[in-house]
Amino acid sequence: xxxxxxxxxxxxxxxxxxxxxxxxxxxxxxxxxxxxxxxxxxxxxxxxxxxxxxxxxxxxxxxxxxxxxxxxxxxxxxxxxxxxxxxxxxxxxxxxxxxxxxxxxxxxxxxxxxxxxxxxxxxxxxxxxxxxxxxxxxxxxxxxxxxxxxxxxxxxxxxxxxxxxxxxxxxxxxxxxxxxxxxxxxxxxxxxxxxxxxxxxxxxxxxxxxxxxxxxxxxxxxxxxxxxxxxxxxxxxxxxxxxxxxxxxxxxxxxxxxxxxxxxxxxxxxxxxxxxxxxxxxxxxxxxxxxxxxxxxxxxxxxxxxxxxxxxxxxxxxxxxxxxxxxxxxxxxxxxxxxxxxxxx
Amino acid sequence: xxxxxxxxxxxxxxxxxxxxxxxxxxxxxxxxxxxxxxxxxxxxxxxxxxxxxxxxxxxxxxxxxxxxxxxxxxxxxxxxxxxxxxxxxxxxxxxxxxxxxxxxxxxxxxxxxxxxxxxxxxxxxxxxxxxxxxxxxxxxxxxxxxxxxxxxxxxxxxxxxxxxxxxxxxxxxxxxxxxxxxxxxxxxxxxxxxxxxxxxxxxxxxxxxxxxxxxxxxxxxxxxxxxxxxxxxxxxxxxxxxxxxxxxxxxxxxxxxxxxxxxxxxxxxxxxxxxxxxxxxxxxxxxxxxxxxxxxxxxxxxxxxxxxxxxxxxxxxxxxxxxxxxxxxxxxxxxxxxxxxxxxx
DNA sequence: TTTAGCAGTCTCTTGGCGAGAGTGCTAAAA
DNA sequence: TTTTAGCACTCTCGCCAAGAGACTGCTAAA
Numbered sequence: 001x002x003x004x005x006x007x008x009x010x011x012x013x014x015x016x017x018x019x020x021x022x023x024x025x026x027x028x029x030x031x032x033x034x035x036x037x038x039x040x041x042x043x044x045x046x047x048x049x050x051x052x053x054x055x056x057x058x059x060x061x062x063x064x065x066x067x068x069x070x071x072x073x074x075x076x077x078x079x080x081x082x083x084x085x086x087x088x089x090x091x092x093x094x095x096x097x098x099x100x101x102x103x104x105x106x107x108x109x110x111x112x113x114x115x116x117x118x119x120x121x122x123x124x125x126x127x128x129x130x131x132x133x134x135x136x137x138x139x140x141x142x143x144x145x146x147x148x149x150x151x152x153x154x155x156x157x158x159x160x161x162x163x164x165x166x167x168x169x170x171x172x173x174x175x176x177x178x179x180x181x182x183x184x185x186x187x188x189x190x191x192x193x194x195x196x197x198x199x200x201x202x203x204x205x206x207x208x209x210x211x212x213x214x215x216x217x218x219x220x221x222x223x224x225x226x227x228x229x230x231x232x233x234x235x236x237x238x239x240x241x242x243x244x245x246x247x248x249x250x251x252x253x254x255x256x257x258x259x260x261x262x263x264x265x266x267x268x269x270x271x272x273x274x275x276x277x278x279x280x281x282x283x284x285x286x287x288x289x290x291x292x293x294x295x296x297x298x299x300x301x302x303x304x305x306x307x308x309x310x311x312x313x314x315x316x317x318x319x320x321x322x323x324x325x326x327x328x329x330x331x332x333x334x335x336x337x338x339x340x341x342x343x344x345x
Numbered sequence: 346x347x348x349x350x351x352x353x354x355x356x357x358x359x360x361x362x363x364x365x366x367x368x369x370x371x372x373x374x375x376x377x378x379x380x381x382x383x384x385x386x387x388x389x390x391x392x393x394x395x396x397x398x399x400x401x402x403x404x405x406x407x408x409x410x411x412x413x414x415x416x417x418x419x420x421x422x423x424x425x426x427x428x429x430x431x432x433x434x435x436x437x438x439x440x441x442x443x444x445x446x447x448x449x450x451x452x453x454x455x456x457x458x459x460x461x462x463x464x465x466x467x468x469x470x471x472x473x474x475x476x477x478x479x480x481x482x483x484x485x486x487x488x489x490x491x492x493x494x495x496x497x498x499x500x501x502x503x504x505x506x507x508x509x510x511x512x513x514x515x516x517x518x519x520x521x522x523x524x525x526x527x528x529x530x531x532x533x534x535x536x537x538x539x540x541x542x543x544x545x546x547x548x549x550x551x552x553x554x555x556x557x558x559x560x561x562x563x564x565x566x567x568x569x570x571x572x573x574x575x576x577x578x579x580x581x582x583x584x585x586x587x588x589x590x591x592x593x594x595x596x597x598x599x600x601x602x603x604x605x606x607x608x609x610x611x612x613x614x615x616x617x618x619x620x621x622x623x624x625x626x627x628x629x630x631x632x633x634x635x636x637x638x639x640x641x642x643x644x645x646x647x648x649x650x651x652x653x654x655x656x657x658x659x660x661x662x663x664x665x666x667x668x669x670x671x672x673x674x675x676x677x678x679x680x681x682x683x684x685x686x687x688x689x690x
Numbered sequence: 691t692t693t694a695g696c697a698g699t700c701t702c703t704t705g706g707c708g709a710g711a712g713t714g715c716t717a718a719a720a
Numbered sequence: 721t722t723t724t725a726g727c728a729c730t731c732t733c734g735c736c737a738a739g740a741g742a743c744t745g746c747t748a749a750a
Contacts, residue, residue: 027712042724045713063713063730104508110573138518140485144499148687152497152507154489162497162507164449166687173483228455228573235602238595249594250583257580372743387693390744408699408743 004054004075007039011047012056013080016068020320023241025065070283070317073295077280077321084322086330090119094330098338105129108338109230112311112331117233120297120327122315123256127266128227129159129302129309129339136187136195136218141176141210149176151210153217161217167206179207183214192218229262242293242316252294256314261290266310270300278329283317293317297324299332303340311335349396349420352384356392357401358425361413365665368586370410415628415662418640422625422666429667431675435464439675443683450474453683454575457656457676462578465642465672467660468601472611473572474504474647474654474684481532481540481563486521486555494521496555498562506562512551524552528559537563574604587638587661597639601659606635611655615645623674628662638662642669644677648685656680 004012014035015026028044031037037044048066051057056072059065068076085091094115101107109126116124138154147170153161171179187195195215234256243249255261265288269279278299284291298312311332313324349357359380360371373389376382382389393411396402401417404410413421430436439460446452454471461469483499492515498506516524532540540560579601588594600606610633614624623644629636643657656677658669 025712029712040724041712042714042726043722046723049714059713061731063711064732065712102508103511137489138487140487140497142483142485142497142499142505144482144505150497150499150505152485152487152495154487154495160487160489160495160507160509162505163447164505164687166448228575230573232602234579235595235598238591238598244591246583246589246591246594249591250580253583254580257577370743374743385693386743387695387745388691391692394745404744406700408745409701410743 004051008047008051009080011044012051012068012072013076015048015057015066016072016076016080019067020318023318025060025067027065030065073282073317073321077282077325081322081325084326086119086326091330094119095334098334105339108335109309110232112335113230113232116311116313116327116331117236120313120315120320120324121233121236122297122313122319122324123234123237124230124232125256125262125266125310125312125314126230127310128229136190136214138188139180139183139214141180143171143173143176147171151213151217153214155218163213163217165210165213168209169206171206179204179210182207183211187214229259231256237315240316240318242318248293251290252314255290255294265296266298266312270298270308270310278325278332280321280325295319295321297321297328299328301332301335301339303336309335349399353392353396354425356389357396357413357417358421360393360402360411361417361421361425364412365663368663370405370412372410375410418627418662418666422627422670426667426670429671431464431671436675439464440679443679448687450684450687453680454654455577457680458575458577461656461658461672461676462581465658465660465665465669466578466581467642467658467664467669468579468582469575469577470601470607470611470655470657470659471575472655473574481535481559483533484525484528484559486525488516488518488521492516496558496562498559500563508558508562510555510558513554514551516551524549524555527552528556532559574607576601582660585661585663587663593638596635597659600635600639610636610641611643611657615643615653615655623670623677625666625670640664640666642666642673644673646677646680646684648681654680 011031014031014037018026018031018034028041028048031044032039032041048057051072052059052066055069056075057066058069058072060067086094097115098108098111101111106128109128113124113126116122116126135155136153140152140154142150142152144150144164147167149165149167149171151163151165153163155161186198192215195218234253237243237252238249243252265281269281278297281288281291281296281298283293283295293316294314295317296312296314298310300308300310302308312328315324356376359376359382363371363376363379373386373393376389377384377386393402396417397404397411400414401420402411403414403417405412431439442460443453443456446456451473454473458469458471461467461471480500481498485497485499487495487497489495489509492512494510494512494516496508496510498508500506531543537560540563579598582588582597583594588597614626623642626633626636626641626643628638628640638661639659640662641657641659643655645653645655647653657673660669
């Protein structure tokens with residue numbers, strides 16, 4: 001029953017596109033004029049009236065132009081928007097930036113955030129790699145200063161976790177190396193579950209202390225996402241007219257700053273769904289109230305079998321979905337490619 | 346000639362305090378009334394007129410109340426504001442939070458940002474530790490996946506730098522350990538300058554590749570500040586009335602987001618001055634145009650001889666300087682204490 | 691030196707009015 | 721049956737004027 005005629009689809013699509021650009025309600029006159037349509041404003045008005053009745057459009061007040069509703073945006077993103085690619089020369093430019101940069105995952109992440117923000121003109125979010133099942137691969141203990149020791153744990157996903165700890169007594173580097181070797185010998189390839197069950201008896205209290213820490217760390221890695229989330233380009237959002245009311249701006253920035261909300265959001269959408277596509281969340285989709293006025297475009301990156309992360313952007317409802325989707329898709333593909341490349345074959 | 350009478354100082358101080366709270370121009374009537382002063386509004390008016398002539402106060406328009414100027418704030422911060430401590434129970438609470446948390450510098454940094462933001466009600470900035478003179482202490486090479494190797498460099502300041510690199514050929518962990526040991530043997534305790542001069546000849550190309558990278562990394566560490574800057578609480582600033590004009594808000598956020606500006610600002614003020622006090626920069630102090638409408642409170646932390654970082658907050662001119670200064674001072678002292686403690690003695 | 695009294699100045703809010711933009715409806719044209 | 725022209729109607733927005741309110745600066749008395 002909600003089937004739209006071809007012309008209705010056209011009208012909806014054009015209104016979305018025009019509104020995204022101008023941020024002003026689109027009138028029937030402007031529509032035919034600007035897009036040189038071969039029907040009259042009156043016809044456009046009729047179609048717009050129908051689209052409004054079906055819930056795709058809305059009127060800010062009795063006699064203003066039309067504005068897309070969330071339903072309108074969703075329809076546009078789902079059925080009307082072509083899946084454009086980023087222009088080739090832009091793709092080349094971005095690739096170039098990544099290959100120029102230091103070959104280092106953390107560095108790529110921060111670059112991703114910056115590139116996403118710049119090209120999508122929204123606020124960018126990039127989370128670090130995160131493994132669901134962590135298998136221990138290697139442990140290193142490095143003396144830094146005094147009784148302070150750097151513990152580096154490598155998981156077989158390639159994920160690395162480091163932490164500084166302070167020991168009870170002062171040990172030399174070679175003693176530390178010996179300790180690490182002992183743990184490495186039996187723990188390699190095991191998951192947290194397996195490690196937990198090992199009856200680890202020794203007369204050396206330091207060894208036990210370290211082993212406990214390794215165990216805790218790996219367990220934590222499975223539950224909590226660690227590492228900083230990379231963010232960039234919130235300035236872009238603030239220059240959009242929808243954030244001229246400071247209250248709206250504050251509310252949106254809150255989402256952007258609050259790690260808890262973000263973690264929940266990312267894990268519930270991207271990680272829980274199969275398929276590696278791009279997810280578009282418009283106005284919170286009636287699930288997240290705080291996102292009433294914002295849209296998100298998210299995609300996961302990484303090697304599905306090993307570690308995953310999320311890249312995405314955040315913008316007003318009135319954002320350029322086509323540009324957003326193509327940018328996010330490109331960056332997520334590029335990151336996956338870079339990572340699997342750097343993992344070797 | 347700019348000597349103020351005691352009563353003038355009192356009036357100025359009260360106006361600053363009241364304005365900070367209400368964000369509205371303070372009238373003579375309100376002043377006497379609210380603070381139960383033992384002189385009349387007329388007297389207050391006379392004093393205010395003098396303070397205005399000397400440049401400490403300003404009138405938004407001919408017959409409104411008075412507002413402090415930058416000069417007024419500076420005088421207040423320099424001579425009128427007592428150097429309060431954070432209330433003892435708050436100090437305890439914060440200490441508790443830090444001791445509860447994982448004992449890890451990165452973790453403390455992010456906690457500092459969050460605590461600063463929360464207690465100062467401004468936007469917090471925390472930079473990681475940074476050494477001026479880097480001496481090599483220890484190198485570790487850990488195989489992660491395939492030809493991908495994690496290189497961890499420890500400097501004798503305790504600073505740690507890690508980077509992933511991809512080797513030409515596939516090496517086992519024990520081969521990597523052997524390589525690391527060779528480099529460690531002769532490089533320990535040397536600065537970048539010394540390392541550079543070593544004639545390093547070997548038939549092993551991988552060894553040379555790694556040595557080059559170590560060298561480059563240490564050199565970079567001396568010039569560019571590395572590591573993410575921790576930020577928190579920009580939301581606090583957005584709720585201040587001075588940022589109701591979105592243009593102002595955007596401009597300020599730009600400072601907060603732009604690493605280049607921030608780096609310049611921090612290095613030029615904090616690192617270049619002797620003494621470990623708290624620095625208050627009001628309205629850019631005629632040096633930074635972009636900071637026209639914002640104030641910064643900064644302090645360095647760390648062990649002066651080894652590595653330094655900066656903690657600070659950013660707020661509108663009309664910020665609570667006393668609360669800001671006491672919070673920043675407390676956090677910077679706490680961080681210094683924690684770090685030197687964890688370094689052992 | 692301080693204070694009461696008062697005239698003067700400027701902002702801010704309110705309401706009214708006209709211009710302009712865009713719609714929905716009706717009736718004619720295709 | 722579909723499309724279009726014409727037109728009355730509605731609603732916003734900008735502008736202006738008037739009135740209330742808030743403070744001040746000044747003058748003269750305490």
